[in-house]
Amino acid sequence: MYQQAFSTNVKPHFENQKNVELCCHPLRDYIGNLQVFVARNVGQTYKIHYRSFSSAAKLIQRNPSFSTLNADDVKHFKEILGEKNVIEDEDTLSTANVDWMRKYKGSSKLLLQPRSTEEVSQILKYCNSRRLAVVPQGGNTGLVGGSVPVFDEVIVNLGSMNSIISFDEVSGILVCEAGCILENLDSFLANKGFIMPLDLGAKGSCQIGGNVSTNAGGLRFVRYGSLHGNILGLEAVLANGTVLDMLGTLRKDNTGYDLKQLFIGSEGSLGIVTKVSILTPPKLSSINLAFLACKDYFSCQKLLLEAKRKLGEVLSAFEFLDNQSMDMVLTHLEGVRNPLPPSMYNFYVLIETTGSDESYDKEKLEAFLLRSMEGGLISDGVVAQDINQASSFWRIREGITEALMKAGAVYKYDLSLPVEKMYKLVEEMRLRLGPSAKVMGYGHLGDANLHLNISTSQYDDTVLAQIEPFVYEWTSGHRGSISAEHGLGLMKANEIHYSKSSETVQLMASIKKLFDSNGILNPYKSAEFIIFPEISHFLFNYIECEGNQDSIAELGQTNNGKYAEEVIWMENFYLSYQLRSWVLIVITSHSCKEVSGIVS
Amino acid sequence: MKIMVAVKRVIDYAVKIRVKPDKTGVETSNVKMSMNPFCEIALEEALRIKEAGLASEVIAVSMGPTQCVDTLRTGLAMGADRAIHVDAPATLYPLSVAKILKALVDIEKPGLLILGKQAIDDDCNQTGQMVAGLLKWPQGTFASKVVLDKEKQVATVDREVDGGLETLCLDLPAVITTDLRLNQPRYATLPNIMKAKSKVIKKVTPDELNVEIKSDLELVQVTEPPKRKAGVIVSSVDELIDKLKNDAHVF
Numbered sequence: 001m002y003q004q005a006f007s008t009n010v011k012p013h014f015e016n017q018k019n020v021e022l023c024c025h026p027l028r029d030y031i032g033n034l035q036v037f038v039a040r041n042v043g044q045t046y047k048i049h050y051r052s053f054s055s056a057a058k059l060i061q062r063n064p065s066f067s068t069l070n071a072d073d074v075k076h077f078k079e080i081l082g083e084k085n086v087i088e089d090e091d092t093l094s095t096a097n098v099d100w101m102r103k104y105k106g107s108s109k110l111l112l113q114p115r116s117t118e119e120v121s122q123i124l125k126y127c128n129s130r131r132l133a134v135v136p137q138g139g140n141t142g143l144v145g146g147s148v149p150v151f152d153e154v155i156v157n158l159g160s161m162n163s164i165i166s167f168d169e170v171s172g173i174l175v176c177e178a179g180c181i182l183e184n185l186d187s188f189l190a191n192k193g194f195i196m197p198l199d200l201g202a203k204g205s206c207q208i209g210g211n212v213s214t215n216a217g218g219l220r221f222v223r224y225g226s227l228h229g230n231i232l233g234l235e236a237v238l239a240n241g242t243v244l245d246m247l248g249t250l251r252k253d254n255t256g257y258d259l260k261q262l263f264i265g266s267e268g269s270l271g272i273v274t275k276v277s278i279l280t281p282p283k284l285s286s287i288n289l290a291f292l293a294c295k296d297y298f299s300c301q302k303l304l305l306e307a308k309r310k311l312g313e314v315l316s317a318f319e320f321l322d323n324q325s326m327d328m329v330l331t332h333l334e335g336v337r338n339p340l341p342p343s344m345y346n347f348y349v350l351i352e353t354t355g356s357d358e359s360y361d362k363e364k365l366e367a368f369l370l371r372s373m374e375g376g377l378i379s380d381g382v383v384a385q386d387i388n389q390a391s392s393f394w395r396i397r398e399g400i401t402e403a404l405m406k407a408g409a410v411y412k413y414d415l416s417l418p419v420e421k422m423y424k425l426v427e428e429m430r431l432r433l434g435p436s437a438k439v440m441g442y443g444h445l446g447d448a449n450l451h452l453n454i455s456t457s458q459y460d461d462t463v464l465a466q467i468e469p470f471v472y473e474w475t476s477g478h479r480g481s482i483s484a485e486h487g488l489g490l491m492k493a494n495e496i497h498y499s500k501s502s503e504t505v506q507l508m509a510s511i512k513k514l515f516d517s518n519g520i521l522n523p524y525k526s527a528e529f530i531i532f533p534e535i536s537h538f539l540f541n542y543i544e545c546e547g548n549q550d551s552i553a554e555l556g557q558t559n560n561g562k563y564a565e566e567v568i569w570m571e572n573f574y575l576s577y578q579l580r581s582w583v584l585i586v587i588t589s590h591s592c593k594e595v596s597g598i599v600s
Numbered sequence: 601m602k603i604m605v606a607v608k609r610v611i612d613y614a615v616k617i618r619v620k621p622d623k624t625g626v627e628t629s630n631v632k633m634s635m636n637p638f639c640e641i642a643l644e645e646a647l648r649i650k651e652a653g654l655a656s657e658v659i660a661v662s663m664g665p666t667q668c669v670d671t672l673r674t675g676l677a678m679g680a681d682r683a684i685h686v687d688a689p690a691t692l693y694p695l696s697v698a699k700i701l702k703a704l705v706d707i708e709k710p711g712l713l714i715l716g717k718q719a720i721d722d723d724c725n726q727t728g729q730m731v732a733g734l735l736k737w738p739q740g741t742f743a744s745k746v747v748l749d750k751e752k753q754v755a756t757v758d759r760e761v762d763g764g765l766e767t768l769c770l771d772l773p774a775v776i777t778t779d780l781r782l783n784q785p786r787y788a789t790l791p792n793i794m795k796a797k798s799k800v801i802k803k804v805t806p807d808e809l810n811v812e813i814k815s816d817l818e819l820v821q822v823t824e825p826p827k828r829k830a831g832v833i834v835s836s837v838d839e840l841i842d843k844l845k846n847d848a849h850v851f
Contacts, residue, residue, distance in 0.1 A: 369790055382789050386613065
């Protein structure tokens with residue numbers, strides 16, 4: 001019935017089991033591009049580049065253990081939420097099914113709009129009992145396909161949970177529901193004399209629950225730090241409907257494990273965040289912004305160091321973009337002009353200061369800039385004289401993403417790297433890709449966060465093969481992170497091993513299993529496919545069975561039944577879908593290798 | 601020829617205006633103040649005329665409390681050669697401003713006085729016209745294009761009027777007030793900010809200019825415009841017609 005067409009080819013790898021630390025992703029065929037995956041070449045090329053960019057979603061297989069939505073389900077949801085909040089309308093669904101970048105498209109048939117935590121809890125309880133997959137959605141402004149369904153997952157949109165629960169004007173602690181739009185919170189706070197500790201380009205549509213779930217970074221990061229520090233508490237609903245009330249409003253609380261941190265940045269894979277409590281800093285009245293030109297990357301770095309030293313307490317943003325990014329904005333965005341004379345500068349830097357005394361801050365900034373200019377760190381620069389000018393400077397930096405969308409296909413990478421090595425990757429990538437692609441580097445220099453963007457006229461697998469896995473390997477090699485602030489989502493779910501050790505990933509998988517045993521929350525996008533190392537041995541044994549049913553049955557009973565559950569699961573999975581191929585990722589201490597197989 | 605430009609310090613164009621609770625005016629404390637955008641355009645035009653070799657010096661003038669010096673510094677950083685600060689109370693009405701400007705024109709004798717068509721705080725749109733009247737100079741208001749002829753000593757000004765464009769020919773000296781589309785003001789560059797540090801800002805008082813500040817206007821109350829009422833979604837054409845007829849009284 002089954003034949004191991006490859007077994008002799010892959011055996012050498014398996015025989016070396018002692019060096020193998022972890023064998024994971026047995027369900028890599030979810031993602032495996034069956035076409036690219038050339039069975040005959042298995043023996044020669046273990047490393048197969050099937051990471052598909054724009055069409056990744058199409059190549060993943062739907063997890064057969066999930067049920068399909070039926071009329072009874074819809075009826076049940078209508079009972080919980082009322083007719084109005086159960087949306088089956090195609091127009092609304094088509095927007096909710098596609099991400100902001102229009103790169104990932106799901107085919108969900110149902111959008112739910114709960115208005116309370118209780119409703120979220122009931123939805124999840126039901127979905128869990130029915131094994132209906134769920135994708136939590138906020139403003140749907142993510143860049144890695146984490147907020148859209150991959151197949152027919154039920155979309156739970158938190159947008160209707162948008163009330164502000166309380167605000168303490170002394171401590172600046174805001175408690176609100178997850179569906180509040182960031183900009184609305186910011187305007188609410190502005191009236192009270194406070195601001196949100198984060199600010200990002202998508203502020204007009206992104207929701208705080210999504211910001212928390214993705215641990216969004218943004219422009220105020222350098223000053224106010226990560227959400228891990230600013231979120232004082234949250235309320236989340238687990239997959240089985242349990243409501244976890246961790247909505248503390250205390251700055252200090254050392255009692256037990258700080259579990260709320262697990263929900264910050266886990267991209268909705270552990271639970272749905274329904275309420276948050278945030279520490280907000282006071283709004284400072286004096287904001288100054290300078291747009292500067294530097295001749296080389298080294299000057300940008302030195303300028304950052306100097307700015308930290310000399311502007312210290314007032315420095316609130318330090319952003320950079322290269323000449324190529326600037327060109328992109330000037331070419332594709334209307335009404336944007338280069339604030340500096342059009343002579344060629346290689347790098348541009350934005351420095352923002354926020355303080356409490358207008359004239360003192362301005363004097364301080366100007367003195368710093370003039371000194372830096374005399375010292376040769378800055379080649380030229382302008383200082384915004386009013387808010388309008390400041391907005392037009394920010395427009396350049398924030399408009400890069402939009403300009404890239406207009407320019408054609410774009411491959412986006414959000415990396416965290418040591419500042420001094422950051423731009424080297426851009427240069428290497430430029431050399432690697434040649435003139436056919438425009439390689440741009442920009443980002444939050446102050447946080448050592450590089451946005452590497454590659455623009456081509458259209459999506460092309462050969463270009464992609466040139467970029468990946470090179471970019472991940474390079475980043476990993478320099479001990480960087482392959483996702484600084486965008487998250488993993490669908491785009492990078494399987495690249496986690498470039499940034500996290502196998503032991504860490506294992507633990508993540510156990511946590512996922514503990515929180516969401518059926519894996520219904522935001523599937524296909526997290527560490528859920530990863531099976532622990534001891535199972536790798538099981539897999540080897542499974543392969544050894546060569547499809548012989550008796551041997552498989554025997555295997556299920558060995559190990560004191562330890563792997564029985566997995567056997568049943570594997571059997572169900574392979575049989576029900578008659579999958580012809582699968583991939584294993586074998587992580588050794590130094591590198592990652594993929595091994596694939598065909599079961600026909 | 602010298603060009604004199606008046607620049608006003610106003611609440612920044614991008615700031616959301618809040619009325620003081622006691623209704624005596626709008627909140628200005630802890631609010632970002634900037635140069636009036638129309639004044640910025642006026643200054644830019646003066647600088648362009650100077651750069652084209654048609655003027656020798658650009659003088660920026662501002663009236664009000666000490667903080668107006670910041671606005672003048674911005675003007676100097678944009679490229680004005682020197683500045684005059686008239687130390688006066690915060691609230692000045694157009695006629696007082698026009699009188700002070702006339703007194704300064706009498707001292708400085710510029711060939712051209714360029715102003716913004718209005719300030720975005722009080723939206724008066726009177727100062728340019730008043731000072732032209734006091735000086736008995738020709739005026740070209742709402743200019744969207746200015747062409748200077750040095751030989752003939754005339755300025756040709758395109759004005760944006762309701763029916764389209766009107767072109768005026770003014771004998772110099774003249775008063776020009778600027779409209780939005782005249783030009784796009786420059787940014788203050790670091791080298792210019794540096795240079796501006798050594799430029800002179802002369803301080804004078806209305807008394808020294810023999811101008812008496814008084815107003816015939818009395819401010820009764822400042823209130824916010826009524827808030828827009830929330831809309832309603834109608835479910836049918838009939839309901840729409842009904843609403844239009846009975847609630848909106850359109851028919």
